[in-house]
Every structure is written in structure tokens, then in C-alpha cells.
Ligand code: HEM
């Protein structure tokens with residue numbers, strides 16, 4: 001692959017991973033602060049500054065930069081043609097960096113302790129929001145480049161299946177363009193004018209609804225790279241074949257359709273929406289189970305193919321025969337385990353009525369750490385390990401260190417999130433800087449919070465080891481690595497289906513679904529003019 | 543599938559069989575949720591009711607003197623609470639055990655939310671709206687009612703008490719009000 005795209009991918013990855021490791025340190029400190037043990041440098045101001053920095057880094061900086069870098073890599077290696085518009089990609093990279101610098105500076109100066117969800121009428125400094133907008137704008141450039149890369153390939157290869165990794169990447173790009181419409185509208189029309197002091201009141205129901213438009217689909221934006229690895233890398237790493245290429249395409253199309261018209265499920269407990277639309281979106285949310293379970297089946301079958309090709313026998317013997325010492329295979333197995341636990345929890349969140357039991361409790365925080373921090377991020381590690389030798393031209397010093405790091409992440413996640421879920425069921429609420437452990441109800445939670453803190457410490461060790469591992473090929477004397485990345489081949493040649501090689505028609509379906517699901521819920525704020533709330537500036541003034 | 547290389551048709555059949563199982567699972571989930579919602583009446587708070595946060599303290603319902611627990615002429619128990627940075631007014635409220643209770647919340651400033659530990663009472667309190675929850679408390683004793691949404695630096699301090707008393711001890715005064723102090 002070309003040097004320029006190697007550099008582009010590495011630059012994006014390093015920004016994402018640098019944000020990640022800083023955020024991991026903050027996360028461990030937050031766990032400490034919430035526990036009965038006295039944490040160093042604790043104050044509520046610092047806690048919320050830290051949670052804002054941690055949330056923004058983990059939810060926005062890490063995934064956005066990782067996904068952009070990975071997309072550029074896939075566009076060149078899966079399509080086997082030069083990336084169109086590489087100078088634009090570099091331009092977008094620097095715009096993104098500027099955005100991160102603005103947002104990070106605002107947060108570190110204590111001018112934007114509004115958390116990563118920045119719910120108005122709490123308003124921080126305008127530089128924070130402008131920074132976020134720049135990061136989103138950079139990602140839009142990426143979306144356009146991904147769409148152009150696929151279109152170019154299709155022109156040169158009429159009637160052929162777009163390589164699955166690229167098809168999925170473009171599915172994500174298309175979905176992300178839809179996804180960001182909600183938050184962009186909220187920022188541009190409501191939040192930034194308030195942050196600039198142009199408006200003194202804000203329609204909070206509308207802002208929450210616009211944010212919910214983004215809040216669920218963004219989860220699938222984070223998740224899709226993990227699925228790309230499941231479909232196109234894990235079977236290859238295991239020495240097998242992808243069981244069904246067509247199922248893969250269908251899965252990514254379903255993600256595009258069902259991740260968008262469901263965001264109101266984040267507002268089940270909100271007073272600004274009526275039962276009907278909450279119910280409709282609950283129903284659509286349930287449909288997201290379909291692509292998830294299709295993936296579980298296809299990937300398990302692909303792994304079985306690999307296990308049997310390696311001589312595994314019997315009902316489960318193929319599992320033992322898999323090469324678990326390879327990071328991609330191990331990470332896939334561990335990701336599935338975490339998805340199993342996390343998916344079960346997700347069913348509860350989604351249930352229209354049961355949601356009342358856990359809304360805004362630690363259950364929710366634990367749930368997304370398990371699915372996002374666990375399943376998704378462990379696959380980010382695995383992808384980095386899989387393509388790092390190609391990117392740097394050198395191999396890792398020790399494969400053992402890679403699998404150890406993955407195991408630590410898995411164990412840490414389990415130790416941290418299982419008690420955290422339990423505390424949520426007991427009613428522990430989230431986003432609390434310190435609990436009053438002298439209260440007898442809260443005192444009983446103390447030991448479990450300490451267990452979670454231990455899990456957080458294990459995660460921090462794993463995060464640091466990850467960076468150490470990524471640095472090892474840069475060391476002098478590292479062995480040279482071949483300049484190629486292998487994507488999994490399908491077990492059977494997949495038929496060419498036009499609808500599963502493009503997104504034109506699917507965009508129309510998304511539009512129809514979005515109008516049905518969000519048309520009235522947004523229009524109501526203009527029809528029944530709700531009273532607005534007074535802007536509250538967290539940085540005391542303008 | 544025992545053979546590593548089956549043909550494409552086998553694979554398709556296996557996929558379709560699995561898809562049918564998935565479809566059935568999704569249908570089952572939806573039915574369970576519909577059942578819970580319609581038959582058991584477990585529904586999230588969704589009465590859209592506007593109130594102006596800027597004039598909340600002047601409104602008939604959420605003036606200081608009307609806050610707290612009140613029993614109206616036909617015996618209906620309603621608790622009215624203002625959630626504000628960073629406290630609840632009032633910070634302690636009395637409710638009778640084993641009787642339907644309506645909780646009504648409004649915010650003059652930012653977004654808050656409430657939950658009551660050990661129950662499924664939970665709602666966001668969004669400025670501009672009255673948040674309403676119908677419930678029945680079963681066991682007597684003090685429960686925590688914290689603010690569950692980040693509302694600023696003092697968010698962690700924002701906790702109220704729900705005092706559930708036996709119906710016999712729940713005695714309204716001449717105005718129909720019941721408050722924590724005389725019960726102490
Ligand atoms: C070293 C590992 C980690 C630890 C110890 C940790 C711990 C924490 C803690 C204690 C909070 C605050 C929760 C609260 O106040 O209610 C938090 C929030 C958060 N974490 Fe992590 N975390 C870790 C890794 C991650 C990862 C890998 C992700 C995702 C990629 C992530 C995403 C988030 C987000 C988005 C929030 C913001 C939640 C909010 O604003 O309420 N964390 N984390």
C-alpha cells in the first residue's frame with residue numbers, strides 16, 4: 001500500500017489512541033473518587049471536568065479518528081486502488097486536530113464541564129462546541145471520500161461485488177451523515193447561538209429530541225468497525241472462510257436502516273413526548289436485534305469452518321482447535337462473550353416499561369462500558385494489531401504481550417462492569433462525584449464500588465500495555481513485516497445483488513423511516529410552542 | 543454442519559433457518575413489552591404538560607406554599623416538588639404506604655431527573671414541562687430520592703427523602719397538607 005495512506009492511517013490512529021490512554025487514566029481516577037477510598041486531588045469541579053474529558057475523548061475522539069483512519073486503510077487495501085482525494089483527507093485531519101485542541105482546551109480550563117452530552121440549558125464556552133463541530137466536519141470529508149472511493153471502484157468493476165470491508169465502511173459513512181444531522185442542528189441553531197450570548201432562552205425539549213436523533217445511531221457508528229473485523233478479518237485470522245458474504249451485506253444494510261429511527265428510546269422517561277411515538281421507536285429498536293443475531297450466527301459458523309479445517313472434531317471440539325494465540329481470534333471470542341452479557345442488559349434498557357428501573361442509574365453506565373468499552377474497543381485493539389505490521393513495516397516484539405493485553409482488558413471489564421450493573425439495580429444513580437457513604441443505604445454499596453475500582457485499575461494497566469505494544473515495532477531491531485493485509489474470502493462465491501452493492505435505494509427507505517419516526521416528534525415543538533428555559537452558563541458569563 | 547466445505551445452498555438454508563429463529567425471538571420480545579405496557583400498565587411518564595420555567599414560582603400550582611404532600615377533597619394524594627440547582631423543595635416528603643400517589647415535578651432552571659431507590663419511580667424533569675408519575679409505595683421507611691441527571695457542579699448533593707408511613711399515621715392538617723417535620 002502507498003506510503004501516504006500508511007501515514008494517514010497511523011496519524012489518525014495515534015491521535016485516537018493518545019486520547020484513549022489519557023481518558024483511561026481519568027476513568028480510573030473517577031472510579032476512585034466515587035469509591036469510599038479517598039482519592040488524590042478530589043473536588044467536584046475536577047470530577048466533572050474529568051468526566052467531560054473522559055466522555056468526549058472516549059466517545060468522540062477515539063472512535064472518530066479510529067474510524068477515519070481505518071476507512072482510509074480499507075479504501076486502499078480492499079479496493080486495491082489509490083485513495084481518491086488524499087490531500088483532502090490530510091486537510092480534514094488537521095481540521096479535526098484543531099477541533100480536538102479547541103474542545104480539550106475548553107474542558108481543561110474548566111470552561112465546559114457540561115459532560116459529553118452537553119444538555120442545554122447548561123452551556124459552556126463556545127470554543128468547546130466549535131471544536132466538536134470541527135471534528136464532525138472533518139468526519140464529513142471522510143464520508144465523502146469513502147463514497148467517492150467506492151463509486152470509482154464500481155465504475156471500473158461493473159457487475160462485481162464491492163469488497164465487503166469497503167461496502168461496510170461506506171454503509172457506516174452513509175449512516176454517519178444521517179446520524180450527525182441531529183446534533184449538528186442542535187449545535188448550530190440552538191447551542192452555539194446561546195453560547196455566543198445571542199439567545200438567552202432555549203427550547204430544551206427540542207434540543208433533547210435532536211440529540212436523541214444522534215445518540216443511538218452514533219453507537220452503531222462506533223460498532224461497525226468491530227463488525228467489519230468480525231466479517232472480514234477474524235475468519236481469515238482463524239485460517240477459515242467467511243460463511244456468507246451476502247449475510248454480511250444484509251447485516252450492514254439493516255444497521256443503516258434500524259440504527260436511525262430509534263433514538264427516542266433515550267427519552268422514554270422524558271415528559272416532552274407522548275406514549276405513541278415512544279412505543280413506535282421501541283418497536284423499531286427491537287429490530288436491531290436482527291442484524292446482531294445474524295452476525296453472531298455467521299461469525300460462529302465461519303469460526304466453525306476454520307476450527308474444522310484445523311482438525312477440530314465433535315460438537316465443540318472445533319472451538320479448541322482455533323488459534324487462540326492470534327490476537328484477532330482471541331479478541332473476537334472475548335468480544336462475543338462481552339456482547340452476550342451486554343446484549344442481555346440491552347434488552348432491559350430497550351423495554352419500554354422496565355427502563356424505569358434503570359434509567360440514569362449505574363446500570364446504564366456499566367452497560368455501555370461493557371458493549372462499547374468492551375466489545376467495540378477490544379476489536380479496535382485487534383484491528384490495530386492486525387494491520388500495524390503493514391502500517392509500520394515491522395513486526396511486534398512478542399505476540400504473547402498482545403494476547404495478555406487483550407485478556408487484561410476482558411478481565412478488567414468484567415470486574416468493573418458486573419458490580420456496576422448490580423449497583424444500578426440497587427438504585428445507584430450516575431454522574432455522581434462522591435457518594436455520602438455515611439448514609440446506611442449508600443454504605444452497603446461501598447464494597448462493590450471498590451471492586452469496580454479494582455476492575456478500572458486492571459483496565460488502566462491494559463491500556464498502558466496497549467500503547468507499549470504499539471510502540472514495539474518502532475524500536476530498533478524489530479523484524480521486517482510483509483506489506484499486505486489479507487481479508488477473509490467467502491466460503492462460496494456470493495451472487496451479485498445490485499441492492500446489496502449500493503445505498504441509493506436504502507437512503508430513500510431511511511428518509512421514509514425518519515420522517516415517520518421523527519417528523520411529528522420534532523414538528524410538535526413548532527406547533528405547540530413549548531415555554532423555553534433560561535440559559536445557564538457554567539463558565540460564569542459569556 | 544459437519545463438513546468444512548458444504549455447498550452454498552446448504553449455507554443459505556442454515557441462514558434462513560436461523561433468520562426464522564431470530565424473527566421469532568424479536569416477536570417474542572415485542573409481545574412481552576407490549577404485554578407489560580398494556581396489560582400491566584407499566585408505562586413511562588408521558589403526559590405532555592407545559593409550564594413556564596421563568597414564572598414557575600408565580601404559577602398557582604408550584605408556589606412555595608402549595609409544595610409538598612397534599613390530600614384533596616376526594617382523598618387523592620399528590621406530591622408537588624420543585625427541582626432546582628441543587629436542591630429539592632421540599633427536601634423531605636411524606637407519602638402513605640399502599641395508596642395511589644401522584645408525584646408532580648417542575649424545574650425553574652436546568653434539566654434534572656429523579657428516581658426513588660428500591661422502586662421503579664423514575665422520570666426526567668425537563669424545564670418547560672411538568673413531569674408526572676403515578677405510583678404506590680409498598681413498604682414503610684425512608685427512601686432516597688436523588689437527582690439522577692447532571693445539573694451542574696452540585697449535582698451530587700441533590701438528594702431528597704421520601705418518607706413512606708403507614709396509612710394510619712398519614713394524617714393531613716386542616717389545609718390537607720402533610721409534611722415531614724411534625725412526624726419526626
Ligand atoms: C480504564 C478504563 C475505564 C474506566 C476506569 C472508566 C470509568 C468511568 C467512570 C468512573 C465514569 C463516570 C461515571 C459516572 O460518573 O457516572 C465513566 C464515564 C464514561 N466512560 Fe468510562 N471508563 C473506562 C473506559 C472507557 C471506555 C473504553 C469508554 C468507551 C470507549 C468509556 C466511555 C465513557 C463515557 C462515554 C463516559 C461518560 C458518561 C457520562 O457522561 O455519564 N469509558 N467512565
Ligand SMILES: [Cu+2]
Pocket residue numbers: 215216217219263265266
Ligand atoms: Cu440508544
Ligand SMILES: [Cu+2]
Pocket residue numbers: 654655689690691692693694697698700
Ligand atoms: Cu442533578
